[in-house]
Amino acid sequence: MKLLSEVPLGGVCKVLGFAQSGPVKTRVLQMGLVPGTVVEVMRPAPMGDPMSVRFRGMEVSLRRQEASAVRVEMVSPCRGCAGCCGGCTI
Amino acid sequence: MSAVWALAGNPNVGKTSLFNVLTGSRQKVGNWPGVTVERKEGRVRLSRGEAVVVDLPGIYGLGATSVDEQIASQFISQEEVKGVILVLDASCLDRSLYLALQIRERGKPVLCALNMVDLAEKRGIRVDLKALEGALGVRVVPTVARTGQGVEELLRCLEEESLPGGAIQVDYGPELSTSLARLEGFLASYSDKLPVSPQVGAVMAAEGDPRIWALLEDHREQLDQLVRRESLRLEEAMGMDLETALMERRWAMVSSIASRCVTFDPSAKASDSLDDRLDRIFTNRFLGVPLFLLVAWGMFKLTFALGTPLADRLDELFGSLGEWAGGVLQSAGASEIIMSLASDGIIGGIGSVLVFVPHIFILFALISVLEDSGYMARGAFVMDRVMRALGLHGKSFIPMLLGFGCSVPAMMATRILDSPRDRKIALLSIPFISCSARLPVLVLFAGAFFPHAAGNVVFGMYLLGMGVAILSAKLFSGTIFKGEPSQFIMELPPYRLPQPRAVLMSASSRAMAFVRKAGTFILGTVILIWALANLPLGVEYASEESLIGRLGSAIAPLLEPLGFGFWQAGVSLVFGFLAKEVVIGALGTVLGVGEEGLSSVLGGLFSPASALAFMVMTLLYVPCVAAMGALYKESGSLKWALFGAVYSTSVGYLAALLTYRLALAMGL
Numbered sequence: 001m002k003l004l005s006e007v008p009l010g011g012v013c014k015v016l017g018f019a020q021s022g023p024v025k026t027r028v029l030q031m032g033l034v035p036g037t038v039v040e041v042m043r044p045a046p047m048g049d050p051m052s053v054r055f056r057g058m059e060v061s062l063r064r065q066e067a068s069a070v071r072v073e074m075v076s077p078c079r080g081c082a083g084c085c086g087g088c089t090i
Numbered sequence: 091m092s093a094v095w096a097l098a099g100n101p102n103v104g105k106t107s108l109f110n111v112l113t114g115s116r117q118k119v120g121n122w123p124g125v126t127v128e129r130k131e132g133r134v135r136l137s138r139g140e141a142v143v144v145d146l147p148g149i150y151g152l153g154a155t156s157v158d159e160q161i162a163s164q165f166i167s168q169e170e171v172k173g174v175i176l177v178l179d180a181s182c183l184d185r186s187l188y189l190a191l192q193i194r195e196r197g198k199p200v201l202c203a204l205n206m207v208d209l210a211e212k213r214g215i216r217v218d219l220k221a222l223e224g225a226l227g228v229r230v231v232p233t234v235a236r237t238g239q240g241v242e243e244l245l246r247c248l249e250e251e252s253l254p255g256g257a258i259q260v261d262y263g264p265e266l267s268t269s270l271a272r273l274e275g276f277l278a279s280y281s282d283k284l285p286v287s288p289q290v291g292a293v294m295a296a297e298g299d300p301r302i303w304a305l306l307e308d309h310r311e312q313l314d315q316l317v318r319r320e321s322l323r324l325e326e327a328m329g330m331d332l333e334t335a336l337m338e339r340r341w342a343m344v345s346s347i348a349s350r351c352v353t354f355d356p357s358a359k360a361s362d363s364l365d366d367r368l369d370r371i372f373t374n375r376f377l378g379v380p381l382f383l384l385v386a387w388g389m390f391k392l393t394f395a396l397g398t399p400l401a402d403r404l405d406e407l408f409g410s411l412g413e414w415a416g417g418v419l420q421s422a423g424a425s426e427i428i429m430s431l432a433s434d435g436i437i438g439g440i441g442s443v444l445v446f447v448p449h450i451f452i453l454f455a456l457i458s459v460l461e462d463s464g465y466m467a468r469g470a471f472v473m474d475r476v477m478r479a480l481g482l483h484g485k486s487f488i489p490m491l492l493g494f495g496c497s498v499p500a501m502m503a504t505r506i507l508d509s510p511r512d513r514k515i516a517l518l519s520i521p522f523i524s525c526s527a528r529l530p531v532l533v534l535f536a537g538a539f540f541p542h543a544a545g546n547v548v549f550g551m552y553l554l555g556m557g558v559a560i561l562s563a564k565l566f567s568g569t570i571f572k573g574e575p576s577q578f579i580m581e582l583p584p585y586r587l588p589q590p591r592a593v594l595m596s597a598s599s600r601a602m603a604f605v606r607k608a609g610t611f612i613l614g615t616v617i618l619i620w621a622l623a624n625l626p627l628g629v630e631y632a633s634e635e636s637l638i639g640r641l642g643s644a645i646a647p648l649l650e651p652l653g654f655g656f657w658q659a660g661v662s663l664v665f666g667f668l669a670k671e672v673v674i675g676a677l678g679t680v681l682g683v684g685e686e687g688l689s690s691v692l693g694g695l696f697s698p699a700s701a702l703a704f705m706v707m708t709l710l711y712v713p714c715v716a717a718m719g720a721l722y723k724e725s726g727s728l729k730w731a732l733f734g735a736v737y738s739t740s741v742g743y744l745a746a747l748l749t750y751r752l753a754l755a756m757g758l
Contacts, residue, residue, distance in 0.1 A: 018334065023155050026298070027579050029337040030151035032185060035330060036338070043369065046378040047475035050484075050578050057182040059582040061471045063478075066579055 002074065004053070005067035007041045013072035014038050024069045032056045033070065092133070093141045094170050095201075095248065098162060098193065099177030100186055101148030102583035104205045107235035108177055109145045110595050112244075117595075119603040121726040122161050128505055130599075136249050143175065150185075152192045153297050157510050160301075166198055167285060173199035175244070180210035180217050180232070183352050187344040190226055196290060197257035201247050202230040203240070214355030221351040227258050236589060257290070262339045265327050269320040270296060276316055280306060296320075296336045368585050372465065378472040385460070385469065386491050393453045394495045394526070400448035408441025430624060431617075439616030442669070443609040446498050446716060447601050453492065453499045455597040457506060462588035466506060467580060474578055480560050481567030482519075483512040483576060490516065490559065493523030494552075497717040498608075501724050502600060508580070511571045515563050517725055518734050521713035522559040522741075524552045527670040531708050534674055538689040539701040547702075555709055558741060608719030615715040619668055632679050638664055639680075652707065652743070653700025653750045663707065669714045699753035703746040711742030 007013050015037045018025045033039065033055060042052040042059060050063045097112075099105040109117070113132025122129045130145040146165060147158035166174055174193055178186035193200055204217060223230045229247050233240030262270060273292035277284060283305050284291045295302045295317060303310050321332040328335055371377060412433035419429045460466040466485065474484030482490075485506050492500035500520045507513045524532070529548070536547040567576070622638040629636040634643065634657055642660030649655045649663075658680045665676035678688050681695075696704060712735045713721065722731035 017330065021331070021333070024577065024579065026153055026155045026333065027150070027577060029334065030153060030155075030188065031579070031581075032188060032341055032344070034338040034341045035334065037341075043373055045373060045471050045475060046375045049475050050471060052373075052471065052582055056184045058185055061467070061578060061580055061582055063474070063578045066577065 002072055003068045004039065004041075004070035004072050005051075005064045007039075007072060007074070009041055009043065012038060012040045012075055014075045016071045016073055018069055019071050020069045022069070024066045028062075028066075028070065031058075031060060038075065039072065092139060093172040093248075095134075095141055095143045096146055096162075096166050096171050096174045097143050097177070098146045098166070098174050098189065099148060099205075100150055100179065100189060102581055103148075103177045103179040103186060104235040105145065105148060105177045106596075107589070107592055108175075108203060108205060108233065108241075109143065110592055111235055111238050111241050112143055115595065115598075117599055119599045120607070121723070123726070125157055125161070125510055125726050127157055127161060127510060127726075134245065134248070136245060138249065141172075141248055144171075149189065151189055152196070153299060158508070163299075163301075166193065166196065171198070173201060175201050175203060175248075176228075177203045177205050177235075178230075180204045180207045181213055181215060183215075183217060183222075184344055184348050187347055188340060191258070191260060191340055191343060194226055194228070194258045195260060195293060196286070200226070200228045201244070202226065202228050203233045203235075203244055204230050205233050205235050207232045208234045208237075208239075214357065216353045216355070218351045218353070222347070225347045225351060227256070260340055260343050262336070265324060266332075266335050266339060269324060269332060272320060273316065276313065277302075280309065283307075293336070296332050298333055365584050369468070369582075372468045373472060378468075382469045382472045382487075385465070386488055389453075389456050389460070389488065390491055390495060392456060393449055393492065393499065397449035397452045401445045404445050404448070405441060408437055408444070412437040412441070427624060427627065431620065435617045435620035436613075438620075439613040442616055442716065443605060443612045446496070447605065449496060449499045450502055450604050451597045451601045453503060453597075454600045455593050457488075457503060458593040458596040459588045461506065462586060462592060464583045464585040467582050470578075470580075471582065478576075478578075481564040482515060483507055483509070484578065486512060486516045486563075489520060490523065493520040493525060493559070496525050496527070497521050497523070497713055498604075498720045501717065501720040502604065504724060505600075509576065511567075512576060514725060514730065515566045515571060517721055517730070518566060518737065519559040519563040521717055521721070521734065521738055522555050522562060522710055524555040524709055525670070527714065528555075528709055530671045531673050532705055534689060535692070535696075535701050535705050538692045539696065539698045547705075551705055551709055554706065554745070558710060558745070562737075562741070604720070604723070607723040608716065611719040611722060612715050615718075616668060619665065622664070632661060632665075632676065642680075651750070652703045652746045653754075654696060654704050656695060658695065659704065663711065666708060667712060667715055669716065670708060673708055697758070699750055699758040702753050702758070703750035706749045707742050707746040709742070710738060710745055712739045 001016060002013065003019060004013065015033055015035050017035055037055050039053050039055045042054050044051045050061050051067060052059050052061045053067070097105060097109055109130065109132060112134050117130055117132035120129050121127060127147055132143050132145070134141045134143055144165065146162040149159050149162050151159065152163040152166070153159055165171065176190055176193060178190060190200070190202065204219070204222070207217070210217065219230050219232065231240050231244045231247060233244060270292045273295050274288045277288040277291045277295065281288050286294070291302055295313060303313060306313055317332060324335050325331050330338060372381060415437055416429045416433040419432055460469070469487070470484035472484070473487045477484050477486050488506065489500045489503040492503050497520050500523070501517055504513045504516045507516060532548045532551050533544070536544040540547045619638070622641065623632040623636055625637050633639050638661055639657060641664055642657035645660040646655045646657050649659055658677065661680050662673045662676040666673040674688065681688065681691055683691050692701070712718070718731055718735060721734050722728060725731060
């Protein structure tokens, strides 16, 4: 288990749950980052923070501190298949 | 009365484009009552009568976790709202479906515009309309808002009397349904207090919607306990708390609908690669920040390089218009005072509102280009680390920078910030940044008292203004707005080519809104100051006997500790409220020398130390009337405007006092 903020660049992971409750959790849940969602870590901002991640076909930026509210596990990257992560490819 | 429709959708789904196509130029931009969130309303012509469409803020859900969501949620549940036009993104249906489910759960009639079908097709994504209509229980009209495709069909549907209504049920599964049933049972005994059915209320409570708690008044504790108990039970049974489980089930339903309605043609390769290449440049470790600074600087330069000549032309025009009106009135035998009221008060006042229009128009055209192209989000992404250290959001950089030109467009530019908290912090800090109107005052005093170090003194004043702005932002984010968290969770939308039509409409509607809202405030103040300078009848303009002169004398003792406790300084500061550069003209008038002779007589009134203090005061004290008008309009409340005025004047006074004492101690 890791926190989303600890996933290396280009790493693909799956959401397990949340390390803390609050507005950050509610917001990412609304955007579709629910347990089971597959997320790819895309790129850091020039100063290392915030970072951007990709899930459900959209790229979302969040601060590292916000990313640390999400508990994830690493999965092997799967690209190009349409069905495995809920319709939109990551 | 025309039917009212709410236009809802996620950010970046083409909602604004659709709003523009639907309403044309018949739109009004303002604020939602009492909050710092933009509200747009427009009229739609139908074959019989017309309808009103209210553009809701772009949202991901109705969970009431942000002001935007609260506004949308409340507005949708209002009785006079006939239905919701919901904009879905065909190129990525998943992300739109969550909001669709939530709105459908509330039971309002919904008409869906499946937007960007052209983009979807290019990416090999096909949406089965019939299946989607069946799954959501609504009419779905495919549209391309940028070209207007499908809009006529959408209008035809708006006219239909009977839209499919009734709420849909999300399958929450056995465990969660038990919890929801318990919540529903609890809420049923308070159904007279709820504006929604206990069933909808139970879902809202499970989401943690604060409005349910607020409505329950004395019974909050019980609801708290119940929610906590159910949350723990679910955590044990399914490994998720109540809120997570609820959202997870909804997203599971979204995925299932999407998998039934969306087919994906793998042979059409996504055009993401261009986006990716652009992102590699714009968010590059070494290039990202310089590129953003270049864009921001270019925006600043363009706004003022194009806007200032136009504003000057307008200023001249109103000057000659005033003279002409004075002449006409004189030949008609009007008294001196009427002539002056017409030319200086009214025409001058209207002029001082309209001179801001070129800057605001150009600025918002440029902002719209940056926002619509998708670059604005990248700029914020790149700058957030630095701006956060100052207690500000990454997007605040552009408004703060514009503050060096003029506070009015800078304050209007805070509209790019999504959270009211970030907007208010920026609004209250911007006036300290030295705008171009303060420069003539600084140059005059620096030149008169420090001829060998004038440049350094002026530069020092700029640094001071920046420093006070940054410290204020830090102070506010750590005190008044401490409880309101700042978030940076935002989508980085795909890059797109901005449309000229949308850009022009955004610019003109904002300029109009400024004239309408801030304009009356500015005009009123100009006339008030005119009256102060000319009354009681028969006094010489702005002399010691006039009301403004008496006001100057009254505040002079207060200015004594700052080193300039004479009525002329008081009067020029009161005049400076009109516009900071007016301080010079006013001093020229009250000293009887005009602006040209000022620097030679200033030495008789000010010492180098009190001149420095006067510069600091002019830099920091109450923002000019136009900036106050903008602050009032943008913050959406008189309370914040008054707070801004009191805060800046206190800071200015203290800083001037400190400067004077320090300068004396240093032997100036």
